[in-house]
Amino acid sequence: MEASDRARPERRNLARPAPLTVLDPRAWPQHTARVSFEHRTGGVQHHRFEGPLLHEVL
Incomplete structure (x- = not known):
């Protein structure tokens, strides 16, 4: 998977899972x-x- 694909959650395909690093979602839109x-007690x-x-990550 290319870095540009990891930066675009809409291009991910659940039928073909790809590696995801902890840093990848930081490039996606933040909410x-x-x-x-x-x-x-507090x-x-x-x-x-x-x-x-979550649905953007999955």
Whole structure:
């Protein structure tokens, strides 16, 4: 697989899996999700996650 293919998630083919490095998804469009949840001992926690959407990686 060429580097240009790894940079384009829409070109991936599930019928022919290809190697994926940890750095590959960093070149893909990034999304931000802010989440809050109540931890049983620590009160409400707030977190922000950034990266490609799961369906873009798969």
